[in-house]
Amino acid sequence: MQKKYGVLASALTLTLMLSACSGGNSGNSGNDGNKGNEGSPSASASASSPAAGGVTDDPTGGEKVTLSFWTLFSGGDGDNMQAMIDQFNKTHPNIQVKNTKLEWGEYYTKLITAVGNGNGPDVGISHTSRLPDLIDQGVVSELDEVASATGVDWNTFNQNLLNATVVDGVHYAVPIDTHPFIMYYNKKLLKDAGLLGDDGKPVMEQSADGFVNFLAQLKEKLPSSVTPFALSNSNDDPYRLWWALYSQLGGNDVVADDLKTAALDADKGAKAAQYIQDLFTKGYIKKNDPDFYKNFQSGTAAIMMTGVWATGTWESTKGLDFGAMPIPKIYDQEATWGDSHTIILPVTKKEDETKRKAAIVFANYLADNGAIWAKAGHIPSKPSVIESAEFKALPNRSDYASVAGTVKFSKPSTKNWQLRDNVSFKFLNEVWAAKMTPADAMAKMQAAYQKLLDE
Amino acid sequence: MRISKRRADVQALLFLLPFLLVYFLFTIWPMLKGVQMTFYKWTLIKKMKYIGWDNYTRMFQDQDFWASIWHSTLFVILTTPTMIVLAIVLALIANRQSRLQKFYRSVFFLPSVLSVAVISFLGLFIFQPYTGFLNSLLHLIQLLPADREVFWLSELGLSWVALTLITLWWTVGFNFILYLSAMQDIPDDIFEAAKLDGASNSQMFWSITLPYLKPITKTITMLQIIASFKVFLQIYIITGGGPLDKTRPVIQYIFQAGFRKNDLGYAATMSYMLFAILLVLSAFQYWLNNRKEANA
Numbered sequence: 134m135q136k137k138y139g140v141l142a143s144a145l146t147l148t149l150m151l152s153a154c155s156g157g158n159s160g161n162s163g164n165d166g167n168k169g170n171e172g173s174p175s176a177s178a179s180a181s182s183p184a185a186g187g188v189t190d191d192p193t194g195g196e197k198v199t200l201s202f203w204t205l206f207s208g209g210d211g212d213n214m215q216a217m218i219d220q221f222n223k224t225h226p227n228i229q230v231k232n233t234k235l236e237w238g239e240y241y242t243k244l245i246t247a248v249g250n251g252n253g254p255d256v257g258i259s260h261t262s263r264l265p266d267l268i269d270q271g272v273v274s275e276l277d278e279v280a281s282a283t284g285v286d287w288n289t290f291n292q293n294l295l296n297a298t299v300v301d302g303v304h305y306a307v308p309i310d311t312h313p314f315i316m317y318y319n320k321k322l323l324k325d326a327g328l329l330g331d332d333g334k335p336v337m338e339q340s341a342d343g344f345v346n347f348l349a350q351l352k353e354k355l356p357s358s359v360t361p362f363a364l365s366n367s368n369d370d371p372y373r374l375w376w377a378l379y380s381q382l383g384g385n386d387v388v389a390d391d392l393k394t395a396a397l398d399a400d401k402g403a404k405a406a407q408y409i410q411d412l413f414t415k416g417y418i419k420k421n422d423p424d425f426y427k428n429f430q431s432g433t434a435a436i437m438m439t440g441v442w443a444t445g446t447w448e449s450t451k452g453l454d455f456g457a458m459p460i461p462k463i464y465d466q467e468a469t470w471g472d473s474h475t476i477i478l479p480v481t482k483k484e485d486e487t488k489r490k491a492a493i494v495f496a497n498y499l500a501d502n503g504a505i506w507a508k509a510g511h512i513p514s515k516p517s518v519i520e521s522a523e524f525k526a527l528p529n530r531s532d533y534a535s536v537a538g539t540v541k542f543s544k545p546s547t548k549n550w551q552l553r554d555n556v557s558f559k560f561l562n563e564v565w566a567a568k569m570t571p572a573d574a575m576a577k578m579q580a581a582y583q584k585l586l587d588e
Numbered sequence: 589m590r591i592s593k594r595r596a597d598v599q600a601l602l603f604l605l606p607f608l609l610v611y612f613l614f615t616i617w618p619m620l621k622g623v624q625m626t627f628y629k630w631t632l633i634k635k636m637k638y639i640g641w642d643n644y645t646r647m648f649q650d651q652d653f654w655a656s657i658w659h660s661t662l663f664v665i666l667t668t669p670t671m672i673v674l675a676i677v678l679a680l681i682a683n684r685q686s687r688l689q690k691f692y693r694s695v696f697f698l699p700s701v702l703s704v705a706v707i708s709f710l711g712l713f714i715f716q717p718y719t720g721f722l723n724s725l726l727h728l729i730q731l732l733p734a735d736r737e738v739f740w741l742s743e744l745g746l747s748w749v750a751l752t753l754i755t756l757w758w759t760v761g762f763n764f765i766l767y768l769s770a771m772q773d774i775p776d777d778i779f780e781a782a783k784l785d786g787a788s789n790s791q792m793f794w795s796i797t798l799p800y801l802k803p804i805t806k807t808i809t810m811l812q813i814i815a816s817f818k819v820f821l822q823i824y825i826i827t828g829g830g831p832l833d834k835t836r837p838v839i840q841y842i843f844q845a846g847f848r849k850n851d852l853g854y855a856a857t858m859s860y861m862l863f864a865i866l867l868v869l870s871a872f873q874y875w876l877n878n879r880k881e882a883n884a
Contacts (some may be wrong), residue, residue, distance in 0.1 A: 242632070244848060249633035270633050270850075366742070367830070421739050423716040551849060561831055566742060588849070 138416055147444065168186045169265065187284035188497055192490035199229045200492055201254040205240035206487035217505050221498050228491045230256070243380065248272045253479040258409045261473040262296045264306055265545040273477045276304045285497045292516050294473050297542035298432045300404065306475035308494035311469030312440045312504060312513035313536045314373040317447065320454040322435040326354040335435045335436075339462040346415040361417045363425040363434035367562040370408060370425070370439050372553065372582045373470035375561055378405035380541035387557070389583055392546045395582035399575040406564050406571035408463070413565050440471075444510030456530045460535045471540030476500075488492065512537045528541055547555075548585060556581040589831070625856040632850055643857040653858060656841040657865070663823075664838060665781055665817040666752045671812055672805060674760050680793075681768035692860050700761030708825035711754040715740035715826075744834050747827050751835065754822055759815070770804040771797065784874070810873050814866055 144290040206214050211234060218230050233254065235243055241263065247253045249272075259267055267273045272442055280287065285310040287295060290308060299304040321327040328336045328350060337347040351361040382401040389396035412418050422428055429452050438460060447455045459468050476496035478489055497505070503513025510535050518524055519534045543549045560578045563569035570575075626643050628636040647653055682692040699707065714721045719739040726732035740750045774797065782792050820839035823829065829836030838858070846855030 245632050245850075270631065272633065419743055422715045423718060423720070423736070554848070555844070559830070559832060562830065566831070568831070588851075 136275075139177070153502050158386055164295060169386065176546060177212060187286065188494060189283050190225070190494075192283050192494045193227050195227065196487055197227050197229075198488050198491050199231060199232065200256050200486075200488060201496075202230050202256040202497065203233050203235055203240070203244060203254040204258050205235055207234070207237065207259075210442070213506055217502055220502070220505075221495060223475060225491075225494075227500075229496055239467050242317065242572075245270055245272055248479045248481075251482040255478070255481065255488050256495060257477045257479050259306060259475050259477045260509040261294075261306070261308065261475055262543055262549045263547065264298060264475065264477070266547040267477070268300055268305055268545075269547040271342075272479055273305050274480050274484070274489075276493060277345070279478070279486070279493050279514045280304065283490050283494050283497075285493055290500065290514050291516055291537050293538050293540060293542075295360050297473065298475055303338050305495070307500060308475045308514040309472045309496070309499045310506055310514055311471050311473045311537050311540055312442055312511050313469045313540045314370075314377055314438060314460060315441055315469065315533045315536060316434045316436060316438045317429065317443065318456050318457050318458070319429070319432060319434065320456055321432070322351075322355060322359060326351050326435070333456060334458065335456075339460060341463050344409075344418075344463055348436075350525065352417060355435060360419045360422070360428055360434040361436070363422065363428040363437035365425050366413070366417045366418070366421050366549045366556045366565055367390050371565050372439060372557055373562055374400075374460070375405050375409055375557075376541070377468055378408060379464055380470075381405075381462065381464035381466055383465060386544045387552060387578070388436060388544055388546050390544070390585065393543060393586055394587060396581045397582060399572070399574060399579065402465075402575045402578070403571040406561065406574060407465075410564050410567060410571060414567055436542060441512060441587055443512040448529075457533050459533050459539070467539040468541045469539060471536070471542065476488075476513070491492075547585075551585055552582055556585060601675065618755070622856050626852050626860060627751050628853045629851075630853040632852065635703060636853075639853070643854050646854065647857050647861060653838070653841060653861075656836050657862075658840040659815050660819060660839070662748070662757075663751070663819050664813055666748060667755055668701060668809060668812045671751065671756055671760060672808060673761035674756055675767050676801065676810070678760065678764045679771055681795075682764070682768055683771045687875040696764050699758050700757065702822045704758070706708075707758045707823065708822045709820065711750065711826050714754075715750045733791045741827055741830055744831055747831070749834055751823055751826060754826065755816075755819070756824070763812070766804055766808060767801060768797060768799050806873075806877060813869060813873075817862070846847055849883035852861065 135535075139316065148195045159551055160303060174577055195524065199251045202218070203365050204211070204214055215232060220230055234576060240258075244253065244257055246273050246458075247266070253272070257273075259273065264273070285304075285307075287304065287399045291311075295304075295309050298304065318335055320333065328347065331338045334501040335347065339342055348361045351359075355361070364374070379402055380404060381400075384405070385396075387395060388398040413465075419425075419428065419434075425437060426433070426439070426446075428445070429464055430447065431452060432453060441457075444457060447453055459467070478492050478496075481488075495571055501518065503518040504521055504527070507513055507518075507524055507530050510530070512530070513519055514537075519531075519537075524534075525531055546552065558576055560569065560574040560581070564571055578585040601815050609856060624718065625636075627638060627640060629639050629642075630636045678692075678696045682689060682696060686692070702710075717723055717739055720740075722740065723732065723738055727734055738746065740746045778796055779792060782796060787795070818839060819837050819845070823835055823837055824840055824843075827835045829840050839862075842858045842862070843850045845858065
């Protein structure tokens with residue numbers, strides 16, 4: 134038993150991957166398309182030209198620079214990112230971007246320590262929800278000056294995504310996507326239950342009762358071996374559903390605007406939690422499902438909810454006829470859980486203006502070429518990309534692209550991840566297991582949030 | 589004579605120097621640095637800020653910390669006695685004259701060569717509902733009705749059972765070897781004499797084998813307590829510390845404080861507390877042993 138904890142790092146990575154938002158292995162379905170693009174630079178240039186507008190193509194003034202870029206993507210995401218980088222390097226001969234792929238589980242710790250001792254990269258990735266913490270730690274630099282120097286126009290971005298990356302009126306990141314929580318359905322099973330409309334969409338009334346009725350019919354009309362609603366019983370995905378319903382009821386995050394006070398709206402939180410708890414106790418969701426992705430993937434679940442990154446995975450699954458849609462509007466206003474991948478310019482020892490200019494042009498380029506990035510399922514951050522023919526040619530994505538406007542981001546608290554991982558998950562998991570009443574859980578969460586914010 | 593002794597000392601020191609340097613640099617220095625850390629608020633990147641005894645007062649008031657200390661203690665209580673009994677039983681089986689002797693020895697020891705991550709994932713596959721090995725087995729022998737599932741990993745009591753079983757399975761091999769060698773050290777003539785006197789097998793076990801195993805049992809107990817207090821990864825992977833953080837051991841709590849919350853000063857404080865607890869336990873054990881031997 135002596136030295137057996139030495140494998141810590143590798144095992145941690147494995148566990149963390151379970152909660153990683155890009156954890157879904159999106160397959161390699163996107164590769165062929167990418168290669169087609171590489172072969173014809175003119176096609177990609179035309180794809181980026183409408184949005185590029187006044188962005189300079191040569192930010193370095195003829196000088197050759199090399200940018201180091203740290204990413205946390207694996208699987209299909211990793212392949213798509215590499216394809217975009219290769220294409221950028223080809224079309225921008227003066228700028229060479231070098232991609233360093235880090236393990237998702239170690240990424241932030243490595244980034245923070247590296248920047249801390251002056252060995253950070255020129256360009257990095259951050260989730261929107263993680264950004265406030267990085268700003269607070271002094272890891273990311275302000276972008277307004279370098280953006281205006283190169284002509285990057287903030288107005289070309291989806292404002293909902295962009296605003297979540299602006300803290301105290303300062304831009305810190307370039308969002309390249311959003312990956313919200315959406316719903317997938319198995320067309321064959323829905324058809325068997327008579328719940329698939331002629332338009333290929335589920336026949337469901339968008340209301341609290343409507344969704345439950347829909348599930349009740351699925352349960353009644355399909356064989357008992359079929360799970361009406363595949364969802365994990367703990368941690369991320371049921372939490373995301375709770376966050377969505379809480380926001381649909383008008384709940385506004387769990388911290389107040391001062392970011393120091395816990396401000397969970399207990400009534401709304403309990404109402405949303407009760408609704409989900411009922412889905413578990415009434416047997417619409419399989420109890421303690423060991424692998425709800427597999428359940429849906431093998432065609433034994435009628436619907437499932439998770440992040441858009443699953444789209445690529447389902448597409449590469451043979452024989453799975455599925456559809457995608459925003460999660461139903463159960464309550465007053467449309468809202469869902471979501472996060473974004475953003476490009477950041479970490480603080481470096483010597484702030485090299487030329488490199489920074491090159492970096493922001495690269496970041497903008499990634500956003501402009503969101504149609505490649507969308508192959509894994511993500512929604513591009515620029516409305517112009519969503520309107521592009523290239524994006525529209527991808528199946529399914531357009532069915533949920535509108536969600537970008539209704540993602541409810543968390544407030545810029547430096548403790549977003551801790552609030553979620555150490556408090557929300559812990560108590561909500563008990564609610565899903567019917568071991569705690571929603572009201573009781575809300576009271577305990579409020580106290581625990583406050584304790585965490587005071588630390 | 590005196591001079592040559594001093595020369596010998598100097599020579600010895602010269603030979604020891606390379607090791608001492610490395611030892612100081614990588615063991616003593618970090619330990620001292622760690623003590624210093626406990627008096628500072630230190631994240632990975634920001635400047636260290638002196639906060640006096642704040643980390644200590646916070647620790648003594650931190651219910652989560654004491655709860656996690658209790659979970660580690662509970663794990664020690666669950667695994668130590670069961671481990672010793674199981675190791676003795678296995679050693680007895682393998683010590684019998686049998687054609688399967690070699691087979692027993694390797695099979696009992698085999699799980700010990702696996703890494704903790706492998707063991708933990710095997711544990712997950714064994715205990716998970718619907719498709720897990722254990723539930724499927726229970727269904728097969730009809731101990732469990734087909735429409736019911738036992739949720740080993742999400743019920744608090746059952747998850748302790750699962751964690752204990754996995755840990756026993758994994759680590760019993762090492763203790764089994766220690767017991768086996770101790771048993772083989774018992775002189776055969778004692779057993780022969782006992783047989784001539786008409787002692788039964790169980791009498792021989794209780795009056796000869798067990799007393800002879802006493803010294804090794806003391807050692808194993810101590811090693812087992814210390815190792816169990818340091819439990820982390822199998823729990824982290826199998827239950828993640830849940831449900832409701834009620835299986836979270838103290839190492840996981842320290843890990844979360846240090847590397848999830850970037851609160852390294854506080855994490856260091858708790859680490860030294862754990863060190864102090866283990867030190868007191870070892871000292872107590874040492875004192876207990878010495879006293880008994882002095883009396884005897």
